[in-house]
Amino acid sequence: MKQYLFIIMLGSLLFTSVVHIVSGLEWSNTAEASSFDYIEVPVEMGDTLWTIADRYNEEHQRSIRDMVRLIIDENNLQDPYIYPGQNLHIPNP
Numbered sequence: 657m658k659q660y661l662f663i664i665m666l667g668s669l670l671f672t673s674v675v676h677i678v679s680g681l682e683w684s685n686t687a688e689a690s691s692f693d694y695i696e697v698p699v700e701m702g703d704t705l706w707t708i709a710d711r712y713n714e715e716h717q718r719s720i721r722d723m724v725r726l727i728i729d730e731n732n733l734q735d736p737y738i739y740p741g742q743n744l745h746i747p748n749p
Contacts (some may be wrong), residue, residue: 694730694745701740710736712746 697708709723718726728736731744738744 693748695748697744697746699738699740699742699744703738703740705736705738708744708746712748715748 695712697712698710699708705727706720709720713720713723724736726747727733727744731748734738
């Protein structure tokens with residue numbers, strides 16, 4: 657009985673955490689993103705979406721988080737993982 661109660665409590669905690677995280681995300685508008693020109697950037701060893709967003713964000717003056725979301729949306733990435741040799745389209749204002 658204690659295990660059953662523990663599983664229910666753990667499940668509700670996980671569900672609440674996921675809802676909290678998802679509700680805090682700011683999704684970019686793809687119509688806004690399509691107003692940019694793009695540069696093609698090859699992903700190099702050690703690159704992450706965060707480092708690429710930080711590198712190309714200076715002219716956008718956005719939060720890094722918003723820039724990461726913009727890159728994900730514009731490249732139709734299904735997950736946040738990128739790989740060396742992959743080419744990303746980065747908005748160029």
